[in-house]
Amino acid sequence: MAESFARREPTPVRHFARIIDITLAVLTLVFFVAVALATGVHSPWQGQIPLGLFLGALLLVRRRWPMTVLLLSIGGVFVYHLTGHWSPPGWIWPVAVAYFTVATTPRVRWVPVIGLAQLVYSAVDARWVLDRNPTHYLTHVVGEGLLLAILIAAGLTYAATTRWRERLRESDNRARAAEERLHVSHEVHDIIAHTLAVVGVQLNVAADTLQEDPAEAAAALRLAKDVRNRAMSDLRSLIATLRDSPADIAPQADLASLDALIADIRAAGLEVILDERGDRAAVSATPAIAVYRVVQESLANTLKHGEASKAEVTIGYRLHSITVEIIDDGRGVPGGADVTEGHGLAGMRERVSALGGEFTAGPVPGGGFAVRADIPVAGSMA
Missing domain, CATH: 3.30.565.10 (Histidine kinase-like ATPase, C-terminal domain)
Structure with a gap:
């Protein structure tokens, strides 16, 4: 299942991530083919190149199914090895990418378990080197363990940075929304205060002159109505701003x-x-x-x-x-x-x-x- 933080990425970021994944997949295949041709591997289409195609294709969906991609990548290399082939040069590249991807997700706790299991298998499989060259054997085991630790640390750091940036964006959005609400509240207060003041005066004039001078009272009521209508127009514009309806927004006074x-x-x-x-x-x-x-x-x-x-x-x-x-x-x-x-x-x-x-x-x-x-x-x- 795709991780939630990946779904929240903006569209340009997702496009850039897709380009990166395609590039990694192509480089994986090119590297496997190049190594096969350079080393004179017999029948590369029966082993090394299919493995490169398999690992490269998995990289295309690593963000959507990170744990599945990691397990299939390790399983592919394991099956390749069990069929009598040596571990192909370059296999660590796509598998390392899969490790890193899972380390950026909430399932990071499984990465050390899977990595430790692979490390134990590698140490047992290479035990014949221990008698011939203990230094080489130790370098091999420690190197794989160190690489695993670096991948986990890098994934955790990347995930923490992504979450921090997301919280920062949310904080900025909340701050802008609060500032906009404060601005709108000021506008509403100004409009209502002015309207009530003017309309109140005109209503008093109308009430005082209704019997003695009906024409003046009518003029006062018309002015109160005009002020009220302009205020309603301003308030509708502000409400349209809050509702994100640009077509209904009139210029502010x-x-x-x-x-x-x-x-x-x-x-x-x-x-x-x-x-x-x-x-x-x-x-x-x-x-x-x-x-x-x-x-x-x-x-x-x-x-x-x-x-x-x-x-x-x-x-x-x-x-x-x-x-x-x-x-x-x-x-x-x-x-x-x-x-x-x-x-x-x-x-x-x-x-x-x-x-x-x-x-x-x-x-x-x-x-x-x-x-x-x-x-x-x-x-x-x-």
Whole structure:
């Protein structure tokens, strides 16, 4: 049965492994034929070449049935030897590959057992050399044992490295997934916070003017409906991202949507002064989205909590960075207390920090609240 780690390999890796196996099989056959011709073996097609074909063919399926290939390889050499032939030169090559392959699988515990059995057979079979040349005999036995130990160690090392790389890939995938979930949660929070703030104000306007000025109430309800529809479109796009449906993904709101955002906030009753310095069209997508979200969340907080009548939004587009500053004239933090960061401020800080920027937020002298973000432009740190 194929081992599980082999099935999880990427397609290019499997293709490369197949090329290696075919190369080993061809080299095995070529080597056996070359040795047979060079040594003048009589009738090589009755022994040595068929064995080379057999061992080479087994190498083609060694990854799928490693233990079967090892046993058949050893069995083939054993039968060849029992039929009256000397062990052919080069047989150790394909058998060593089979040993190594099994040593990379969970069945590695059987490799020493099989290897020891083969080593004992080899030592007994070569006992006639002991009387004539004890040194040669000892070298033969110790050499085969050392080779077996090296193959087991190499297989274990390869398997451990493969598992480590797989765990590393899984860890990276989990980290990227967590980062994406955090990013999406920030987007959802920003969209919902802005929508609730604007829609809430418009619903209050509609409720207050329904009897006295039905036209104004209807206009407020239409604006609330438009804001709600845009928010639903943004949320559907984010959900499509989570579901991996690229066809349903709409572009995220960025600086191109800034004018519509300001118009919504003004319609909700907050006077907004927008001062842009530089060319917004030159800003790349990632910082553009961050700038938009900082402005959106800051103005939404002003509507919900600031009790402000006016907010000034200043955006400076420079070559190496973008500076965003939002100052309102609201009540700020009562009594000069420390600012307690909720999800909105924390989300803005994390978004800006992820781009290598700096974020500050707090009360301003004389009343009001200020948010400032300095966002570097990609490539400016080079």
